[in-house]
Amino acid sequence: MTDPVSDSQSFDVIILGAGGAGMMCAIEAAKRGRRVAVLDHSTKIGRKILISGGGRCNFTNVNANPTAYYSNNPHFCKSALSRFTPDRFIAMVEGFQIPFHEKKLGQLFCDGSAQNIVDLLVSGCTEAGVEFVLDTQIHSVRKPEGSVTFAVDTSRGVYAADSVVIATGGLSIPKVGATGFGYELARRFGIALVPTVPALDGFVFAEKEAADLKEMAGVSADTIVTCNDVSFRENILFTHAGLSGPAILQASLYWNPGNTVTINLLPETPLLPWLLEKKKQAARTELKNLISELLPRRITERFIELHLDSALLQIPLTQMPEKPLEEFCAKIHAWTFVPKSTVGYSKAEVTRGGVNTDELSSKTMESKKVPGLYFIGEVVDVTGRLGGYNYQWAWASGWASGQYV
Ligand SMILES: Cc1cc2nc3c(=O)[nH]c(=O)nc-3n(C[C@H](O)[C@H](O)[C@H](O)COP(=O)(O)OP(=O)(O)OC[C@H]3O[C@@H](n4cnc5c(N)ncnc54)[C@H](O)[C@@H]3O)c2cc1C
Incomplete structure (x- = not known):
């Protein structure tokens, strides 16, 4: 018919x-x-x-x-x-x-x-x-x-x-x-x-990161974000529920549920050698003030709270043992987490x-x-x-x- x-x-x-x-x-x-x-x-x-x-x-x-x-x-x-x-x-x-x-x-x-x-x-x-x-x-x-x-x-x-x-x-x-x-x-x-x-979407944090980083909304940093072996050097932005910003949106294209995301929060300066140099110069400045010369202060303070034993913070940098410093620096250069999800079609660009x-x-x-x-x-x-x-x-x-x- x-x-x-x-x-x-x-x-x-x-x-x-x-x-x-x-x-x-x-x-x-x-x-x-x-x-x-x-x-x-x-x-x-x-x-x-x-x-x-x-x-x-x-x-x-x-x-x-x-x-x-x-x-x-x-x-x-x-x-x-x-x-x-x-x-x-x-x-x-x-x-x-x-x-x-x-x-x-x-x-x-x-x-x-x-x-x-x-x-x-x-x-x-x-x-x-x-x-x-x-x-x-x-x-x-x-x-x-x-x-x-x-x-x-x-x-x-x-x-x-x-x-x-x-x-x-x-x-x-x-x-x-x-x-x-x-x-x-x-x-x-x-x-x-x-x-x-x-895709081209923000990430929502899983429970632990959501609790640890809830005060960080609004902070941004120039980073390298890597997901499934693909890396992007651009800004990230902490949101009230997770992360956004161009480097995150790019990484989301390559992300599948369960995959880890790794962020180098300080791509420009290898932190450990920089701190060891400061240590040699007998720098008196507090660790968080020193690192804040390189990283946004709110990221520095929160990552120190989360990843350095608080007892160590009482010790001047000149006396600080190298091992925990090394572990902390590794965290700054390769902060790894598994997002709970992307934000969804209401925000995703594609x-x-x-x-x-x-x-x-x-x-x-x-x-x-x-x-x-x-x-x-x-x-x-x-x-x-x-x-x-x-x-x-x-x-x-x-x-x-x-x-x-
Ligand atoms: C906020 C945002 C910003 C973006 N910015 C950029 C950018 O700057 N650069 C870039 O390259 N990409 C950008 N993108 C992605 C880009 O917009 C899309 O990839 C592109 O528009 C796809 O073009 P398209 O013609 O295939 O589909 P669309 O542009 O989505 O067009 C589809 C059309 O189909 C119509 N339609 C849908 N369903 C029906 C239906 N059931 N019946 C009849 N009509 C229907 C819609 O009304 C629409 O007019 C952005 C996306 C978003 C959401």
Whole structure:
């Protein structure tokens, strides 16, 4: 049975999700002369872009390369990333005369507002003739038996197209419209998923650290955080329940429940030789004052309380035995703990996992099982590090699919 679809709801390509990936795909497909509609349940376009990068959208990273991405198949992202490189998006940004700057580590941000990036994409869509259908609930996507055309059942009736692109993103930040729609749809079509978890997220302390460190909220330090042999040199921030800050968010991408996290609280200066030198100089200063020259005082004081026998603190540094000093310094350079969890989707910047890349063509993003069905952006099991990598994946995968839909 065929569905009654009006001409006005019949397209070559229907894209579900008006985020970065969906709009990039729409621009490219429409430039090829395809009739394209972008459907979204939100009343507003690109809501996640607007909150990204603290409102300035870290829209790419000049160093984007496959090693910055986490996936069951680390090779999958290579093809799209090599065809749509950061300079191609930078050229679009420059062409639209958006002022931008590099903040650090190759991360490019708008000087003004993330709205500039939304305007760039919407303008590209409008120029190419893309139709936006917002404030629309998607009930289901079907491919009637023997048909090459998909039927998309919505609160505005049935839409039809031979190509349907799923660009509905991940689960992070439900309050700006994130849903698990793309994962449910993949499941219904028998497409395998890699389990999803919140990532680029803070850690929640287990009971012991929560009790030991509850007074530390608000303290930050430049550190090296290591998880599963991957290390990041950036800031950490103690929160009321655990740890946040860029180095923690990065480490969370590599963390699985039960894994330890190791933090070098003093990456710049090897503490033991520094203290032994002070000892030789017969320094009279109290240990905590000495160490506070190198580390935030609140970290110094708390770690001394927790990790040095209080009796030793009465002894001048010149007489302090070397063994406990050595153990204390080891703690400062390799503080190890097992987080209870990450904070969760209400705060996480991304969802790790998603549509299994074995199910997709890395060239076109099309499903191998369901011809005409495409998955792009965050819904796919390709997750970038913090720093503009996730948008670069959204642009690259959107661009790649846009050449074929
Ligand atoms: C706070 C925050 C800050 C971030 N900052 C950065 C940054 O600066 N740089 C960076 O690279 N990455 C950043 N990220 C990650 C980045 O935003 C995402 O990886 C990226 O937006 C994914 O793009 P997407 O197009 O795949 O999905 P999204 O941008 O999430 O778009 C999905 C679209 O699908 C729609 N949708 C969802 N469910 C349904 C449904 N059931 N029916 C209809 N429509 C639906 C949504 O309304 C949305 O418009 C940040 C994320 C967060 C949460």
